[in-house]
Amino acid sequence: MTSIDLNCDMGEGFGAWTMGDDASIMPLISSANVAAGFHAGDPSTIRATVRLAVAHGVAVGAHPSLPDLAGFGRRPMKLSPNEAHDLVLYQSGAVAAFARAAGVRLHHVKPHGALYNMAATDAALSDAIAGAVAALGDDVLLYGLSGSAMLEAATRHRVRAVAEVFADRSYQPDGTLTPRGQPGAMITDERASVEQVLSMVERGVVRALNGADVRVAAGTLCLHGDQPGAVAFARALRAAFERHGIAVAAPH
Amino acid sequence: MTSIDLNCDMGEGFGAWTMGDDASIMPLISSANVAAGFHAGDPSTIRATVRLAVAHGVAVGAHPSLPDLAGFGRRPMKLSPNEAHDLVLYQSGAVAAFARAAGVRLHHVKPHGALYNMAATDAALSDAIAGAVAALGDDVLLYGLSGSAMLEAATRHRVRAVAEVFADRSYQPDGTLTPRGQPGAMITDERASVEQVLSMVERGVVRALNGADVRVAAGTLCLHGDQPGAVAFARALRAAFERHGIAVAAPH
């Protein structure tokens, strides 16, 4: 049976602040990227988020970030590879402890925001991140952009990588995402989004902006939980998966 | 053979700032309390400190703190037990990941500064801390003040506790430390310090300020690495241990 992982960033509040509707999204996904303290996620938020994930049978991942609370980890920052390695190991180790306390193992690491984007095209940074995931042991997976440098780095470090695709972003003929801000970058029509996802999951193909069919590895699909229609879209997606006999499950 | 653990706070720099002379102290101790990011210890400092410890065969412990970089974790702060539990789990999990990356297991947790002092007399706070150590699994030890609430909490959580004693502090007839600021609280004479330690280690007895002999459990001895004569004192202590046939080793 064909299956796909639905992942979503979770636990992105901090102290008294909340973000997104984790309680509504959690039942609809198969893996959670838990904010790990550097862009969001104080320790008590991490604990609550991990427990919510475990209660719904959702795989617990760490979502490490650049150290930038005020910028929500979205501002690129020049780090040495060693610094990046250490940031990822620190944050992932912290989330792993909460996973273990809740009776599960840390399932995956997905870098957040600017760190994710920078690593996608930076082999040295990707190596640093993959090395940190390898150092965690326990066969933790690394989620990275489909076709990116992160997946290659995972291979070099004998870390199992999961290629991430997007429902709301269009693709270029070379399999990369159309950069935000360019015409056609965002897919706002729900039906078109669902079609793109089905094509990627069932056939490993995405129709690029120029109309060409491009091969794309689709190991996990990213949901954006902080957007207005997130819950409705997740439900539409799951309904389509059910019609097509596609299971929603975390990779293992 | 009688043995004693020598522990010391290590890795208490942050970014560009350093504190203490870790390189000189590390060869002289048997267990290191590694600052975990909340009072000191950015991720790269943690990595370097853990590797230095492993290189010297020193057991790696986590040294979690209240969240207070500017106050170095020394300012008491009112936390709920849940918040304390989560802080300890977060920081300990992070250090545990660096230990594992360096090929060893996290050996112990020793709360830092105000958190240590507050927990010594607060059963609820001690329970929160001991619960976090239990949640780490791997049979991690908890270092706490000899005779304090922390050791009792460890027992309740089936965590193995190690009773900590001090060379440079005088004791009261009830086995507690003479509060800083009171006359005779500090032992500044090196020879008197060494005598006190030998008595605690060999006979389980300390002479209180009023002259009475008091029983005290001595599982680990705390060295203060940031003080001027720290290295010289550690050497004097080790020389005395050698003369008395006392081994220096981390508990296991």
Next chain:
Amino acid sequence: MTSIDLNCDMGEGFGAWTMGDDASIMPLISSANVAAGFHAGDPSTIRATVRLAVAHGVAVGAHPSLPDLAGFGRRPMKLSPNEAHDLVLYQSGAVAAFARAAGVRLHHVKPHGALYNMAATDAALSDAIAGAVAALGDDVLLYGLSGSAMLEAATRHRVRAVAEVFADRSYQPDGTLTPRGQPGAMITDERASVEQVLSMVERGVVRALNGADVRVAAGTLCLHGDQPGAVAFARALRAAFERHGIAVAAPH
């Protein structure tokens, strides 16, 4: 004409996080306590909040806090008076610069959360805060709990103090607030709240929980902007003020 100041905590988001509905509250108040970075309020949030206040003719105050983002400044923390002085001066100076950039002067300082509560009964802490406000120059006002140590400290430092009263809290016979958690501490009935406020503003008297009439200085009234019915309550209050011929204006 009788007048009263309506103050409200504003700008309590941080980076990507928001809190409260500042845009709806701002037109209804006469002075804003602007979060200053230590419990909330990154620099860009401060700028936006100060500009919003100025656009509505609302007086700009600083709302300095203990350094505790994760705890929103609500966790008591033991500071030396010097540390408190310096925290207040730092944060108030920062907000003052945004006020000046927007063409106005810093109008007042109101300590936030645990710092406010601790200072209410701690003369040394209140002296530290009042000293910082005096050091700002420009005749900046200090908002403090009616009847508290903060107002006495202001007098000692020749700082003009403004006594703060509450619409949703009941009072004790000695003029202090009934501690939260005690029966009758909170006034949840809107009509009763408005009555209490009118009595305090028009007659300088509040009916204590035990039925006695108690004198109370009412220089400013605190609105809680982060509560569900905040906007509706503020409108009801202003309507009552209008009926009674009470002006809403910041003290000067």
Next chain:
Amino acid sequence: MTSIDLNCDMGEGFGAWTMGDDASIMPLISSANVAAGFHAGDPSTIRATVRLAVAHGVAVGAHPSLPDLAGFGRRPMKLSPNEAHDLVLYQSGAVAAFARAAGVRLHHVKPHGALYNMAATDAALSDAIAGAVAALGDDVLLYGLSGSAMLEAATRHRVRAVAEVFADRSYQPDGTLTPRGQPGAMITDERASVEQVLSMVERGVVRALNGADVRVAAGTLCLHGDQPGAVAFARALRAAFERHGIAVAAPH
């Protein structure tokens, strides 16, 4: 009489951590760049540093940074111009309050580390910084790299700029600094450093690495206080100034 300003970064400790020997350097300089909290400098350190400066008649400047304690403000970070403006205004306003509390006015702003370097070649970032300095009012000066975009931005914002030169860095034929890491970038010979400074101050000329004489505006000279021979070098420089009849004084 010819005169030159000697500026130095000061107050770059944080909480329990110290950096540099401020007490020895302060008597030798004419203006201090006081760390403002984002790369170093907690409020109490700021207070002590400002008071030390005032005690020695040294002009008090703010030294605002990117928000990066762990990286000491040395890691480039992508900020919007608005974010940069707000960061500079926040930090400068905070230091200005301590200056006023000590009886003086804020004299200048000198961006720190990566922010300084980024602004030197980025007109939009320089505009943001100069705009923040203009918003401070009080005719505060802006220190920026001689020949850089920051000085041009100051002119656009009617802020008086002071061109900064270096004693220990070599220059290119176009008046820019030889990038660190290139051969000949650093001038390690004390005598050569002093010669370069005298030439820049007396004649407005520096001999570039290729031997050409290049015009350079020298309004202030940067001393690096955290380097081993900093105090000795400052004394050598002042002795040379005295022999040449050059006064050391902050611009006004």
